[in-house]
Amino acid sequence: MHNHLRDFSVDRRLLFFCTLALVIGMVSTLAAWVLLNAIHFFTNLFFFQELSFADRSPAGHTLGLWVIALPVVGGLIAGLVARYGSDKIRGHGIPEAIEAILFRKSQMSPKVAVLKPLTSGIVIGSGGPFGAEGPIIMTGGAIGSLIAQHFRITAAERKVLLVAGATAGMTAVFGTPVAAVMLAVELLLFELRPRSLLPVIMACATAAFCRPFLLEGGPLFAMQTAAPVFQDFAICLAAGVLCGALATLMSRCLYLVEDWFSSLPLHWMWWPAIGGLIVGIGGYFEPRALGVGYDVIADLLGNHLAVTAVVSLLVVKAVIWIFALGSGTSGGVLAPLLILGAGLGTLVASVAPGSDANLWPLVCMAAVLAGVLGAPLTAAIFGLGLTGDFNALLPLLLATGVSYGFTILVMRRSIMTEKIARRGLHIYREYGVDPQERAFVADVMSADPLSLSGSMTFEAAHRLYFGPEQRYRFYPVTDDEGAIVGMMDRNLLARGLRLHPGAGLASVFEQGPQVALTTESCQRVGRRMADLNLECLPVVADLHSKRLIGVVSRSDLLKPSRSVFHEEHVRERLIGG
Template identity: 35%
Template sequence: MTIQHAKSDPQQNLLVMCVLSLAVGAIGGLGAWVFRLLIGMFHNLFFLGKFQLAYDANAHTLENPWGPWVIAVPMIGAVIVAWLVKTFAPEAKGHGVPEVIDAIHYGRGNIRPVVAAVKSLASAVCIGSGGSVGREGPIIQIGSAFGSTLGQIMRLPTRQRITLVAAGAASGIAATFNAPLGGIVFAIELLLISVNVRTLLPVATATVTATYIGRALLGTHPAFDIEPLRITDFHLESPWGLLLFVPFGLVMGLASIVFVKGMYWTEDRFDAMPGGAYTRHVFGMTIVGSLLFAMFQWQGKYYVAGIGYGTIVDVLSGALTNPAFLLLLCALKLVATFLTLGSGGSGGIFSPAMYVGATLGAACGLAIKTALPEAQVDTLAFALAGMAAMIGASTGAMVTAAVMLHEMTDDNNVMLPVITTMILACAVRKHFSPGSIYTIKLLRRGHVVPEGLQAALDDARNVSHVMSGSFSVIEAASPLTASPTIATIVVHGGEVQRLVAPGEAPVNRGAEAPGDLVILAPDEPLVDALRKMKLAKTACAVVSSRPDSARVEDVLGVLSVQEISSYRTELAELFS
């Protein structure tokens, strides 16, 4: 008889995980800083012809020296991006977060190290050359790639490697937006498989580290530090003021559907085009370049280029007050984003979603203000609610959207309108498009991932809660007749030789030919037991009061696929 001790990568204690998370957080903070410098370098080089790192994303770009040739700027960027992605890392294409989620749920937390470098360069070039994408997706993928690489170097088990991947993503979000709570909640809502002290402490450690480094290098002010956000005092004089956000939430839900569906529709159209990655991306960015040139000729600003924070600041500060023009900006930003990412660009979708939400929200607020002057509508409240609703509905990360909006604006006055709008927008999107902008990409690969968290009841169950106390015992020398309903324990000399699972085809062996055996303790966590059975490649295990012994009199029961299946069926009743 051989007692099977399944081997796996050693699990590190919580202190070691926190030390590793410090390193992950440091890279997240430094990575956000370096990534911003790269964006500034490419932006100044492409649009101004200067080699300069300083770049204020909240200000509009000055007039370029190229004249009509500025149309070629996004085209040149497209060639570089296509070459980087095609040559080194196809995973760097797109907005990045789906690749991280896929690595967690279907790749055992493994992300190639080269992805971080390629994603940094490709996204910096894409944003710097005018591509309509954000910087959060890249920094999420950069931090996650480092967390995964560190986990692989340390030979961590899958669950701890995934924790470092989530910590890397959270640290990137925290540093790039100066939003530590938003980073933690993002990891909880979209990345972590289970939420407990063992996972949250490393994620929080990385987030605090990244935020501290980010603030030291990038400043302590919120992402949108403007006067109207510091003096706004939103009051609800009556319930009717809040009810105005109900139809607005429905509008934002429909807008999020356009955003999600339009993104993948455009991607499908480009994938069906003749030619390769170069021609498709250059074609798409030629249209974007023409759009930028036309906007500058008409309005003196590019408006829809890059991450678009300059336009968001204009909306929040009240500089844009024409509803028709705001709706036009909203539509053009959607088109530019679809073309950039659909044709093969690299960058995030948080910033475009905020832009669309701000412009559409302000337009709706101004329209209501004109139609109902006695309602005392606060346009800024509509813009902020639209930003959160667009992010929450399109990504499925509602709490993240609300928390990040508060941290990015340092404004807590509009939480009721924000929550009301976001809930309704998410409900509308969920009804018409069950998948979010992240999960649809994975569903197309046949990879189903959960949208939301469920209680980790497996962690709260011991083997004794699931095992069966019914089993039969026979001597090894006796003819074996396995039962279809209960497990059969084969004994020789008072010791368990092997275990035959219910319904398993009987194979007679003599005492001299023992089988492998997994012995579990009754108080052993069910998750650990299932892990041992998987590694030992067995469908059945013995539960003993003395797991270091194989004596038959110590056997309390058996744990087989049959008991696990029955437990899972009962568990399904608890989840919606």
């Protein structure tokens, strides 16, 4: 009786997309390797005047005041590439990926796949205070989208492959496949279905398996802290609030700076060069604030820096990151946020009584990320994946949750969505099971409807059913065996009266009608009615006989929402009332 009911809506095409995801995972890993080597190459070229792919920190340069000019040159190149190449390379990647997913049918161009990693390599290599994750998310997404565009698939299916490429790229850079999958769930997919989740898992797992062949395996910042104790509970709460406040401050300052750039009487092409000047000045006074800064993160997590050095680094890194990103150049946000969060954690550790001092840079690093992204599970699992420190999981979960709660209470939008909102596009990030998915046509239809015989004349139908006492806008028309012929309304009736007033009603229907089955979900039927611009559909027993058994209208399809409204808005006291 209920064989048509399933937990999930899937078909065999899922196997095809999982196979494509495996390929996308491999290609995105290769793209991550290219991007990281591009950053290394340009870092050596700009700061050490060497043609080398060695991983070196910009802080070791001996350029003196000349270092101020390097980010300016990188920003100028980024502005020129954005104007004459593709303006889609501007920004830190994740908002651009979200916009492509929700508003551009997941279509990305080959230019983005080539120019984004190249420009990001130049910007970061010249001292830009960014990470590689934003560019690789955009580049991996472009790879997934381009591969998808070679097949005849829907926009929803193309979105899945775009996200698979984006998250596979993130996995390849950081070695955090589970966090990358969570990022897809919390930030990119806007749904939780097998058709989207499985390909993303396949792509991320593939990237994680391929990563050791091109990049270093294992956690990026391996460490181990002591098991948490009860006194850490209060510190986690306080750290979460501080991180949420820092995330809020950084987000608001970023868009104040962006507004300032927008007010300048200059074309946006020149803004990255101006931002680069701020970066160069800050980098002159605090060289370790330049570039990706993975070595700085490692030192902060290991508690190797003095508090005074951390404060200086925090201030300079925050200022140059805000001005660089606000200028519209190309770079990522995760690595700078990790530095800022870990720096805040070092300050927390200096005053936290009797706990493992190495724990708090990790916890605050993840909590700041949770507040900025609005993705607490991603941030907690990301911190775990970066370090492999399972003892820190509980503090990570609590602090990221508190930071997330703080930011959603005080901010309307996050860094990820504010830029899109400023373009007049609204994103609502909450989603749940649609009540229309859980209800079926049989639950809401009007059974045994009043139907008209196909042999009835138009004159008789007008006199009996479409006069002053008309009860329904539409009447189903059936043949002698009760099979549906079509739906009659006043427009069709007027047409028949004008052409053949004495003919039967069935004569006006030139093709078989659209129908619904009792086993179809309200959502599926509702989408079909919206696509065909229909207000109601006849419900038939089966597609073979098309025997009429009911009618379902748009208003009928809204009935499942009534229970949801009651659950959401009606407050009840069930005990002690």
